Amino acid sequence: MRRLIVVLAVIAALGGLFAWGLLRGRPDRNISSNLIGKRVPDFEMPLHRRYWQEYGETFSLASYLGKPLVVNFWASWCTPCFREAPVLEALWKQYQDRVLFVGIQTQDRGKTAAGESFLERFSLSFPNGIDDNSRIGVEYGLFGVPETFFIRADGTLAYKQIGELTPQVLQQQLEALLR
Amino acid sequence: MIASRRLLTLLASLLLIGALAQQVQLERQVFDIGRKLRCPVCVSESVADSAAQIAVEMRDIIQQQLQEGRSEKEILAFFQERYGDWILLDPPKRGLHLLVWILPVVAAVAGAALLAVFVRRWLRSSGAALEVDEADLERVREALDRESP
Amino acid sequence: MGELSLGQLGSASVLLALALAGYGAVAGILGALRRDARLQTSARLAALATFLAMTAALAVMEAALLTDDFSVLYVAQHSRIASPLWVKLVTMWAALEGSILLWGWLLSAYTALLAITAPNHALRPWALAILATVEVFFSGVVATIANPFRVLPNPPLDGPGPNPLLQNHWMMAVHPVLLYLGFVGLTVPFAYAMSALITRRPGVEWMSQTRTWTLTGWGFLSAGIVAGGWWSYEVLGWGGYWAWDPVENVSFLPWLTATAFIHSVQVQERRRMLKAWNVFLITLTFALSILGTFLIRSGIISSVHAFGDGPVGPVFLGFFILVMVGAFSLIALRWDQVRDNAELDAFVSREGSFLAGNILFLALAFAVLLGTLFPLIVEALSGNKVTVGAPFFDQVSLPIWMLIFALMGIGPLLPWRKAEEQSLLRNLAWLGGGALLSALLAYLLGVRKIYPLLTITLAGYNLVSLALLITGVVIPRMRLSKRSAAAILGRYAFESRRRFGSMVVHFGVIVVALGVAGSSGYRIDEQVRIDLGSSASFQGYELRAVDRFMEQTPQRISAGAVIEVWRAGRRITTLRPRLNLFGQNQQTIPTPAVLYTPRHDLYLSIAGALDPDTNFVVLRVVQSPLITWIWLGGILVVLGTAYALSPQSLRAGRRREQEGRVQA
Numbered sequence: 001m002r003r004l005i006v007v008l009a010v011i012a013a014l015g016g017l018f019a020w021g022l023l024r025g026r027p028d029r030n031i032s033s034n035l036i037g038k039r040v041p042d043f044e045m046p047l048h049r050r051y052w053q054e055y056g057e058t059f060s061l062a063s064y065l066g067k068p069l070v071v072n073f074w075a076s077w078c079t080p081c082f083r084e085a086p087v088l089e090a091l092w093k094q095y096q097d098r099v100l101f102v103g104i105q106t107q108d109r110g111k112t113a114a115g116e117s118f119l120e121r122f123s124l125s126f127p128n129g130i131d132d133n134s135r136i137g138v139e140y141g142l143f144g145v146p147e148t149f150f151i152r153a154d155g156t157l158a159y160k161q162i163g164e165l166t167p168q169v170l171q172q173q174l175e176a177l178l179r
Numbered sequence: 180m181i182a183s184r185r186l187l188t189l190l191a192s193l194l195l196i197g198a199l200a201q202q203v204q205l206e207r208q209v210f211d212i213g214r215k216l217r218c219p220v221c222v223s224e225s226v227a228d229s230a231a232q233i234a235v236e237m238r239d240i241i242q243q244q245l246q247e248g249r250s251e252k253e254i255l256a257f258f259q260e261r262y263g264d265w266i267l268l269d270p271p272k273r274g275l276h277l278l279v280w281i282l283p284v285v286a287a288v289a290g291a292a293l294l295a296v297f298v299r300r301w302l303r304s305s306g307a308a309l310e311v312d313e314a315d316l317e318r319v320r321e322a323l324d325r326e327s328p
Numbered sequence: 329m330g331e332l333s334l335g336q337l338g339s340a341s342v343l344l345a346l347a348l349a350g351y352g353a354v355a356g357i358l359g360a361l362r363r364d365a366r367l368q369t370s371a372r373l374a375a376l377a378t379f380l381a382m383t384a385a386l387a388v389m390e391a392a393l394l395t396d397d398f399s400v401l402y403v404a405q406h407s408r409i410a411s412p413l414w415v416k417l418v419t420m421w422a423a424l425e426g427s428i429l430l431w432g433w434l435l436s437a438y439t440a441l442l443a444i445t446a447p448n449h450a451l452r453p454w455a456l457a458i459l460a461t462v463e464v465f466f467s468g469v470v471a472t473i474a475n476p477f478r479v480l481p482n483p484p485l486d487g488p489g490p491n492p493l494l495q496n497h498w499m500m501a502v503h504p505v506l507l508y509l510g511f512v513g514l515t516v517p518f519a520y521a522m523s524a525l526i527t528r529r530p531g532v533e534w535m536s537q538t539r540t541w542t543l544t545g546w547g548f549l550s551a552g553i554v555a556g557g558w559w560s561y562e563v564l565g566w567g568g569y570w571a572w573d574p575v576e577n578v579s580f581l582p583w584l585t586a587t588a589f590i591h592s593v594q595v596q597e598r599r600r601m602l603k604a605w606n607v608f609l610i611t612l613t614f615a616l617s618i619l620g621t622f623l624i625r626s627g628i629i630s631s632v633h634a635f636g637d638g639p640v641g642p643v644f645l646g647f648f649i650l651v652m653v654g655a656f657s658l659i660a661l662r663w664d665q666v667r668d669n670a671e672l673d674a675f676v677s678r679e680g681s682f683l684a685g686n687i688l689f690l691a692l693a694f695a696v697l698l699g700t701l702f703p704l705i706v707e708a709l710s711g712n713k714v715t716v717g718a719p720f721f722d723q724v725s726l727p728i729w730m731l732i733f734a735l736m737g738i739g740p741l742l743p744w745r746k747a748e749e750q751s752l753l754r755n756l757a758w759l760g761g762g763a764l765l766s767a768l769l770a771y772l773l774g775v776r777k778i779y780p781l782l783t784i785t786l787a788g789y790n791l792v793s794l795a796l797l798i799t800g801v802v803i804p805r806m807r808l809s810k811r812s813a814a815a816i817l818g819r820y821a822f823e824s825r826r827r828f829g830s831m832v833v834h835f836g837v838i839v840v841a842l843g844v845a846g847s848s849g850y851r852i853d854e855q856v857r858i859d860l861g862s863s864a865s866f867q868g869y870e871l872r873a874v875d876r877f878m879e880q881t882p883q884r885i886s887a888g889a890v891i892e893v894w895r896a897g898r899r900i901t902t903l904r905p906r907l908n909l910f911g912q913n914q915q916t917i918p919t920p921a922v923l924y925t926p927r928h929d930l931y932l933s934i935a936g937a938l939d940p941d942t943n944f945v946v947l948r949v950v951q952s953p954l955i956t957w958i959w960l961g962g963i964l965v966v967l968g969t970a971y972a973l974s975p976q977s978l979r980a981g982r983r984r985e986q987e988g989r990v991q992a
Contacts, residue, residue, distance in 0.1 A: 004660035011652045015645065017701070020708050021628035022641050034263040107220070107232050110939060134236040141261035142233070143219045203854075210853045217715050223573050225717065227853070228566035230918065230935050230948070238855075268717025270702070275710055279702045283695035283724050290687040298683070301601070301672035314531055315600075 033141055033149075033160040040071075040149065040157050041139040045104065045129035048116055055127045059102065068099045068177040069151040072165075073137060075107045076114035078145045080164035085122035091170050092126045099174055103128035106137040107145060150177055209242045212251055216258055217268050225268055335400040338388040338477030342429075345381035345436065346471045348374050349463040356457030360526075368453045372443040375456060378463060379440035382433040386420070389429065389476065393419055398483040402426060402476030408489030408911055410882035415495045421504050422490035424625055424640065425476035430504070431621075432466035434512045439463060442516060442541075451534055454523035455516070462515060465647050473639045492910035492917045495883065499559035506552030507579055511617040513545020514586055518614035521607045522655060525662045530603045535593045540973055542593075546586045547969035553579060554840075554962030565918035565933040567853065567950030569958065572721040574629045577700045578620035581693050585613040588689035591682050598744055599679055601670035604659065605686075611655040616693075618648045628704065674746040681739035685732065692728045696721065722848075726779055733786045733841060736834055737793035741800075755796060762792030780849035783841050790838050794831055822976075829972025836964030839957050846928075846954030855935055858891075859944045866949050869930060870894040873945050876938065877904070884908045886919070887938045889945040893923060893930065905932045905947065928953040 044060045061069075072088060074081040092101045103124060105115040109132055119128055131137055140149060148161040150173045159173055213227030218234045226234045226241075237258070244254050258266050270276040352374030359367030392400040393416045396409050406423045407416060421430040439459040446452050470476070494500045517538040524534035535542075556576070557569035570576060589609040595602050623629050626641030659666065672679060699716045706714050741755050766788025767781065775781050798817065805816045821828040858864045858873040865871070872892040879886050888906025892899055903921035910917065920933035931950040938945065 003663075004656065007656045007660075008653065011649060011656070015649045017704060017708055018622070018626075018628065018645050018648075019642075021704050022626055022645065024628075024707075032263075034259075034261060109232050109937070110941075133239070134233045135240070137233060138236055138240060138258075139261060141219075141263070143262075206854055207852075215719060217717060223571060223717070224566065228568060228571075230565060230933075232936065235936055263713065265713040265715050268715055269719045270706075270714040270716055275706055275712075276714060279698060279716060279720065280724075282698055283691065286694045287687075287691040287728075290691050294683060294687050297668075298672060298675050298680070301668075301670045302675070304669070304671045314529075314533065 033157060035141060035149075035157045036160065037156055039155045040151055043136045043139060045131055045136060047127055047129040048105075048112075048119060050116070050119060051127045051129075059127055059129050061102075064100055064102075065155045066153055068153050068174075069149075070099055070101045070174070070177075071140075071149040071151060072101065072103045073106050073131075073140070073142055073145050073147045073149075074103060074118075075105060075145045076111050076118045077108070081118075081146045082122075084146050084164040085118075085124060087165055087167050087170060088126070089122060089124050091167065091174065092124075095174055096126070098178055101126035104131050104136055105129070106131040106134050106142065109133065150174075152177060205242065205245060208245055208251075209238055212241050212245075212254055213238050215255060215268050217266050219262060219266065333399055333479055334388055334392045334395075334397050335477045335479035338385050338392070338400065339471070339475060339479075341381050341385035341388060342467055342471040342475070342477065345378050345385060345432070346464065346467040348378040348381055349436070349460050349467055352378060352460035353457055353464055356453055356460055360453035360457055371453065371456055371460070375436070375439045375443040375460060378460070378467075379436040382429075382436040382467065385429065385470075385477075386433050389420055389426065390417060393417070398485070398487060399480050400476070401478040401480055404480055404484050404487050406490050407487045409486050410911070411489055411495065412881075412883055414498065414501060415490065415883065418494070418501045419490045422494045422500070425470065425474040427504065427508075428466060428474055428625075428640075429470050429476060431508050431512065432463065432470055434505075434508050435459070435463050435466060435515065438512050438516060438541075447537060449533065449537065450527050451520055451523045451529065451537065454526050455519040458519040458522050459515065462519075469640065469643060473643060489883075489911040492908070492915055493563065495910055496908065496917050496919060497559060497563050499555060499562070503552055503555045503559050506548050506555055508552075510545050510547075510549025510552050511582065511620075513541055513548055514582065514610070514613050514617065516541040516545070517589075518610050521610045522658060525607065525658045525666070528662065528665055530607070530662065530666045532597050532600070535596060535606065539593075542586075542590060543969055543973050546583075546590055547966055547973075549579075549583050549586065550969070551962065551966045553583060554959065554965075558959050558962075561931075561955075562920065562922065563917075565920050565948070567851070567920070567931045567933065567948070567952060569847075569955075572696075572699070572718045574700050575624050577696050577721075578616075578623050581697055582613045582616040582620065584689050584693040584696070585609055585616060588686045589613060592686050595679050595682050599670070601668055601672075601679070604663070604666035604668060607659055607666060609686075611652075611659070615648065615652050615655070616697075618644070618651055622648050623700075629700070676742065676747045676752065678739065678742045678744045681735055681742055685735050685739065688728055688732050688735065692725055692732075695724045695728070699724070729841075730779075730782055730786065733783070733790065733837075736837065737786065737790040740797055740830075740834070741793055758792055758796055759789050763789040775849075777849050780845040783845035787838050787842050790834070794835060797831060825974060825976060826972050829968045829970075832968030832971060833965050834968075836961045836966075836968055839961030839964060841961075843954045843957030843959075843961055847952040847958065850953045852951045854949050855946065856949050857944055857946045861943075863894075866930075867951050868895060869900075871932075871947070871949070874902075876940075876945065877906075879906075884910045887940075888919075889934065889938070889947070891921070891932060891945075891947070903930075903932050905934050907934050907938055924956055926956060929955050 040061075042060070042062045044058055047055055047057060047059050070088075072084075074084070088101060088103075095101075103126065105111075105118075105128060108115060108130075112130060112132075115128070115130060134142075140147075143162065146164055148165055148170075149157060150159040150161070152158050158177060161169065161173070210227045213234075214225050216226040216237065218224045218226050218229035218231055218237075220231050220233050221229045224231075224234075226237045240257075241254055244257065249257075255267065259271075264271050264276075270279055272280060352371045355367050355374060356371035358364065359369075359371050389400075389402065391397075392403050393407050394413070396403070396407065398404045398407075402423070402425055406426070407419050411419070419426070421427045439456065442459065443456055446455070489495065517535070520534040520538045524530050556579070560571070561567070561569040589606065592602055592609060593606055596606050622641065622644035625644060628641070674680065675683075699720050702716045703714055706712055737759060738755075741759075742752070763785045767785040769788075770781050770784040775784060801820050802813050802816050805811075805820075806813060809816070852867060854866060856864045856866060856871065858871060860873050860876065863870050863872040870893075872894065873889055874892050875890040877888055877890060879888075886906045886908045888904050891903045891905070893901050893903060901923055903923060905921040906919050907916045908919055909915075916937070918933050920931055922932070923930040929950075929952045931952065933948045933950075935946045935948040
């Protein structure tokens, strides 16, 4: 009898573990960033041609600190990015005096032209650059696209959004940055 | 004259072979370290095995850092800082994670110990009368009946 | 067909199968309880009818796939008009609902076969009832929550096609079926074990009646695992065959416990010991296979192979818990009958070696299970995400494999009950000599890494063991009958199929072990960039990138490179690795090109993308020594198993019985 109780206890523990696993949903895609609270890595990247007039040919993160930043990673083949782009553009227009939006085309080696059509399609007016060899992505611990990093004025990471942004979440995080 | 030219050629080829060998050695090291890292965008491939762009870039980073003279530990730590413990294919050997390393050993030792206990018990009881299955007894009786004329 | 659509027909068939299985279970249980022969016969007929109904469902699904009937939900979700015929056929099990249907069909086939061929014995009614109950579960899932036959009111014009990884290779037609035949095959001894407990017959009968089924299931499972490894090798593009991916582990776990089982049943057969242990082992095997299907289909563990989430997860979890609780309660209830009043004459004996082997296999199974579940456990306890990958599993499993490998050599040489000291020492001397010689040979050939060295040493030791076994059989008979050694060996092989088959299987294991040691220990992995028209050298080969090519079939668009492989000035072959795009799917799937030779494989795969604007190609080149030995060894294992199972003519069987009596 005692042995049976032990066995049943083990089964219950396993069952509980799996039930918990089922309840929490898909694994892995919600790994919180290791950078939260820390100073984000500086980077330099070439900008897309359409932004050269206003922002120059190269974008250097260090020179734009002092203001809150929203850094959005996307790729030309990424379907959720298509849905996210108009959301970003709309809120950019609203917040552009207070927060700088920067887009980074990553995991898209050699696809500069495809990136330009993406930007054209969604008429994105905030600066977008090219991370041709995905190096910046690695520096930021990127798991996939789209991912968006919300950086405070002092350069520390406040929040990382994995997956596409909804208007509500974006607004919420922007307000948090400005507080 | 000819001798010194031959010597020069020999020297040059040795240097070339040395460089090639070093290059091959470097690549092998890149793959060895890559095999310890998980590809972030794949489902369960290592950085060494994956063909994804980010994996290719990570291998380049590894190569660069190896050439700068960083050690394997430092390179693994570099990625761990950016991606968390998850990026390591081997869970870090501290805290809760030690369990995955210790428990199998504990289980093996416990299994062996249990076996020893049972074996000793069974060795002792041998010498006592054999216990026979009812079915076996039946079969023996049947066979005996068949055999006897 | 009038108004009846294929979808409706399929749903009806599965519902019918469910009803018949339910009836079979109820009639079987009642018939067993009341020992009512009519009810039992009725249950057996129900098993046949269930099989027919499931076959109908299967046929309907294949028909829907082959005729591109997109009004059927499963076809709309997973098939595509442009797919070739064979892809449409295998799409049946390419996704979740279809795979459950396949499992249910195979189970109904096994149950029907058992209903017809099983000896009329007290164990049969309960065993069939239990199998029918399991069938109720599987057909129930297909009929209700995972119904692939649901009818779409607005069928799409075309579908996305199956997962690109699954249409790339013909192995898709073979590997899942082999695996399922294995899992389902092992359900039969489980049902008999439960039946033995219920009917209070915990002796050897349940094992001897299911011996064929157990070995067949094990054989199919082994074949399925090796086939899966070869398929990964040919399709995934990284030149490996086993990644300790959760889904791979989950098919490996029941294999480990089943291997322990097929050895420890022999101890029960000979010495009437380990009754409880054997029941426990087969229950564990069955539970692990259910756990496996749960983990794959619930989405809680991510993997290349995982089918994804859905309502199926909780149901499989519930079934798993039910099976475990039910079976273990039954064991506890009958504990007095199965508890061992065992006795051992000596630990150094055949029994002892089987016991030690059991512990090793179970320790390995525990380590693999722990590693697979560990990320889940850590996340549940601390919220952190960790990965447990190949390095962990390799480090933990290799020492255990070495011990198992060592045991495999000495075990068959030990007699039952007690090893006699002189012959034991003599055998050990031979084995030691073989080991030393192999170690020396390996060292001289340049093998310096510890595990390959150890594997080769133990391989030599095992070959000597097999030689000793064979000479131990042949030489005494030569003295008795004055025939040639070859004739004696031939006759022995013909008559003692079980023993000879197991020798072949063990030999196959040696071959596989050497293949694994070579391919993982001395694999050479490089990324090579070759400009079109020029060449690069790799390990004595010259790889010439001759051209690029594009090809388009209705199924896919592919871009690849034509690489000529030269060695010592002679062109050996031309390899065409390529990248494929299937249908609307954005994922590029590589098709590597492999040059197979007995000594090593030359494996080419396109790394990254193939840019039409550039004139070079980047290849991943892998040389794996002895990797072909893994597949060959796997084939030997399967052949050995089949041979051990092959039926003998009645005359030969009777003669063996007489001889056996004389020798005893």
